[in-house]
Amino acid sequence: MAPFAYSSPIEAVWHYLHRLICGAVLLFLIAPILVIIPLSFNSVPFFTYPMPGLSLRWYEEFFLTSRWQGALYNSIFIAVLVTLLSTVLGTLAALGLSRPNFPWRTAVMSLLISPMIVPVVIKAVAVYFFYADIGLLNSYTGLILAHTTMATPYVVIAVTATLIGFDHSLTRAAAGLGAPPITIFFKVTLPLIVPGMISGSLFAFLTSFDEVVIALFIAGAEVRTLPRVMFSGIREQISPTITAAATVLILFSVVMLTSTELLRRRSQRLRGIRDT
Amino acid sequence: MAIMAVQSASNLDGMLLRIKLQRVERRRKLRAFTLVLPLLLLNLIAFVSPIGRMMFNAIHDDTLLTLMPRTTAALSAWDGKDLPSESAYAALAEDLKQAWAQKTSGVIGTRINYELPGASGEVASSARQASTLSAAPYKAALIEISPLWGQRGVWSLLKRGHSAYTAYYLLRSVDYQYGPDSRIVASPPEYAVFRDVFLRTLGISVGVTAATLLLGFPVAYLLARLPLMTSNMLMIMVVLPFWTSGLVRTTAWVILLQEHGLINDMLMALHIISQPAALIYNRIGTVITMTYIQLPFTLLPIYSVMKTISPSYIRAARSLGAGPFYAFWKVYFPQSLPGIAAGCLLTFIVCLGYYLTPALVGGPRDQMVASFVAYYTNEELNWGMASALGAILLAATLLLYYVYNKLVGVDQLKLG
Numbered sequence: 001m002a003p004f005a006y007s008s009p010i011e012a013v014w015h016y017l018h019r020l021i022c023g024a025v026l027l028f029l030i031a032p033i034l035v036i037i038p039l040s041f042n043s044v045p046f047f048t049y050p051m052p053g054l055s056l057r058w059y060e061e062f063f064l065t066s067r068w069q070g071a072l073y074n075s076i077f078i079a080v081l082v083t084l085l086s087t088v089l090g091t092l093a094a095l096g097l098s099r100p101n102f103p104w105r106t107a108v109m110s111l112l113i114s115p116m117i118v119p120v121v122i123k124a125v126a127v128y129f130f131y132a133d134i135g136l137l138n139s140y141t142g143l144i145l146a147h148t149t150m151a152t153p154y155v156v157i158a159v160t161a162t163l164i165g166f167d168h169s170l171t172r173a174a175a176g177l178g179a180p181p182i183t184i185f186f187k188v189t190l191p192l193i194v195p196g197m198i199s200g201s202l203f204a205f206l207t208s209f210d211e212v213v214i215a216l217f218i219a220g221a222e223v224r225t226l227p228r229v230m231f232s233g234i235r236e237q238i239s240p241t242i243t244a245a246a247t248v249l250i251l252f253s254v255v256m257l258t259s260t261e262l263l264r265r266r267s268q269r270l271r272g273i274r275d276t
Numbered sequence: 277m278a279i280m281a282v283q284s285a286s287n288l289d290g291m292l293l294r295i296k297l298q299r300v301e302r303r304r305k306l307r308a309f310t311l312v313l314p315l316l317l318l319n320l321i322a323f324v325s326p327i328g329r330m331m332f333n334a335i336h337d338d339t340l341l342t343l344m345p346r347t348t349a350a351l352s353a354w355d356g357k358d359l360p361s362e363s364a365y366a367a368l369a370e371d372l373k374q375a376w377a378q379k380t381s382g383v384i385g386t387r388i389n390y391e392l393p394g395a396s397g398e399v400a401s402s403a404r405q406a407s408t409l410s411a412a413p414y415k416a417a418l419i420e421i422s423p424l425w426g427q428r429g430v431w432s433l434l435k436r437g438h439s440a441y442t443a444y445y446l447l448r449s450v451d452y453q454y455g456p457d458s459r460i461v462a463s464p465p466e467y468a469v470f471r472d473v474f475l476r477t478l479g480i481s482v483g484v485t486a487a488t489l490l491l492g493f494p495v496a497y498l499l500a501r502l503p504l505m506t507s508n509m510l511m512i513m514v515v516l517p518f519w520t521s522g523l524v525r526t527t528a529w530v531i532l533l534q535e536h537g538l539i540n541d542m543l544m545a546l547h548i549i550s551q552p553a554a555l556i557y558n559r560i561g562t563v564i565t566m567t568y569i570q571l572p573f574t575l576l577p578i579y580s581v582m583k584t585i586s587p588s589y590i591r592a593a594r595s596l597g598a599g600p601f602y603a604f605w606k607v608y609f610p611q612s613l614p615g616i617a618a619g620c621l622l623t624f625i626v627c628l629g630y631y632l633t634p635a636l637v638g639g640p641r642d643q644m645v646a647s648f649v650a651y652y653t654n655e656e657l658n659w660g661m662a663s664a665l666g667a668i669l670l671a672a673t674l675l676l677y678y679v680y681n682k683l684v685g686v687d688q689l690k691l692g
Binding site: 008011014018019021022025026028029030032033035036039046047048049089090092093095096097099101102103108110111112114115117118119120121122123124125126127128129130145146148149152156206209210212213217227230231234235238242243246249250253254256257 | 301304305307308309310311312313314315316318319322323324325326327329330333491492494495497498510513514515516517519520521522523524525526527528529530531532534536537538541568571572600625628629631632635636646649650653654659662663666669670673674677681
């Protein structure tokens with residue numbers, strides 16, 4: 001928006017100053033992420049520019065040494081199971097909640113969303129005490145369970161969002177035409193909520209894949225996840241392999257962001273909402 | 277007669293229909309509830325009940341009651357004025373003998389040590405020596421073994437131990453404790469650290485919230501008024517960091533802020549400073565990194581509210597003769613207030629619970645409440661303190677979320 005023809009000089013100066021401030025803030029937002037990526041190709045173990053040469057040695061270390069590789073496998077394994085569990089549980093819950101006149105809807109919804117609200121340290125400590133009692137410390141099961149409770153709110157929210165304005169006469173029409181409930185679900189409901197399910201499950205995956213605090217509290221030596229290895233890497237001596245790991249994670253986020261955006265558009269198109 | 281019969285028949289039909297409808301309705305509700313049930317159960321078992329137990333741990337401690345049953349029982353008649361009678365000492369000797377035999381003197385010592393620092397060694401050695409005591413009088417013998425048993429403080433502590441509930445941990449969290457006569461007194465200055473920690477947490481959170489508002493408001497204003505294509509392009513620069521893991525973003529700042537990191541290099545190359553500035557492991561680094569992480573949280577709600585403000589209001593104000601700043605301040609700004617409130621409140625709430633970032637880019641003087649919860653859980657193994665601090669943090673968070681919910685609605689929490 002150019003300054004109006006009738007604007008005073010002060011206004012024009014202010015206009016460009018505003019642009020300048022915005023440019024600086026946007027740079028502040030994006031630069032740290034962009035700066036870290038080239039550093040992961042540095043041939044020497046320093047974190048400064050100019051870089052003396054390019055190399056893939058940090059990626060080699062990230063993908064080929066057992067310390068990082070094991071952590072990556074663990075993280076993916078845990079995140080995949082968490083995604084499956086939380087998508088199924090979250091979708092079912094969202095379907096139930098969006099049925100007309102569900103009893104105590106607000107209360108149940110707040111309860112299901114609460115894991116998103118409680119500070120992560122509180123969750124970690126509470127789960128730590130709980131697992132110490134029932135012997136789930138240092139186990140895959142424990143970590144998967146804890147991550148699943150953290151990830152389900154995202155699925156519930158995402159699927160509920162696609163069910164807003166859901167036309168229940170569609171399912172009634174299908175039922176009236178003689179379709180059994182299972183067929184109705186797979187042929188009518190599912191195609192409409194799939195975008196929400198996928199974006200919710202991507203969020204669930206990311207939640208588990210990035211989670212470090214709970215892993216620090218309850219996962220022992222065998223269940224080392226990628227963020228945990230990164231955390232101790234930053235704390236002890238920071239090696240450039242961390243920049244390679246960070247780059248991989250950033251790439252992950254970009255892919256996720258793009259896919260959810262595409263899905264959101266598809267979902268809006270399917271439900272006949274014009275993108276405004 | 278005939279008419280009445282028809283009427284009652286139709287009444288009956290109506291009643292039957294109503295009952296049938298009710299039944300169908302109930303079955304529907306039940307089916308909807310069944311769908312929610314698995315997740316509800318998981319949440320109740322693996323999330324709500326552990327947190328409830330943690331809250332309970334903050335006020336519940338039966339260490340002394342279970343491990344020193346005779347002493348705590350014997351003290352129920354004690355008036356707390358002088359040292360207790362010989363019978364209490366005899367009970368103590370019995371309890372110490374049992375503790376020595378069952379190797380629980382360490383646990384008892386740790387518990388007493390929380391309130392009487394330095395007592396844990398005394399308890400352990402008393403237990404060892406008490407195991408050789410065989411006959412009365414125990415009072416003189418025990419005071420001989422350790423002067424600890426000649427102090428009123430330990431006895432009133434043991435008397436309080438008769439109840440499985442204690443306010444000690446919550447009191448300590450706000451820098452109070454029990455005096456030797458069980459009255460509540462301020463903690464001695466060397467232990468009174470928590471009020472400082474809470475104030476620091478509040479201070480950092482307020483500072484970071486203000487910084488994100490200051491940086492985020494102009495950008496939200498610009499993005500809301502640019503043509504859609506351009507603003508969508510620029511929006512990527514806001515949303516991408518929002519989607520990147522907090523750990524990665526913190527890592528980026530660890531690398532940038534280091535002594536020989538990029539920022540120091542740049543500032544030195546520009547001759548702004550001659551020696552590397554201390555940017556990391558202090559308050560500056562913590563606030564910069566937290567502001568960076570929270571900026572999208574504040575910006576996005578402001579943006580979505582500004583999106584709904586029609587530009588024609590400003591134009592109307594201008595055409596009626598308002599100056600540009602007056603028009604902005606009197607017309608635009610008040611309409612953006614709901615977004616500002618939502619964004620700032622959300623950032624403030626999230627800031628209160630920060631753990632990771634202060635741990636990685638802060639120094640010892642920048643650790644917030646959450647770090648102390650972690651410290652008491654993992655290092656000190658004082659679960660009562662961890663629970664009490666956690667309970668206070670959780671209560672504050674939930675209270676603020678209640679306000680947020682009244683103001684904005686939790687359903688409005690956006691995914692990105």
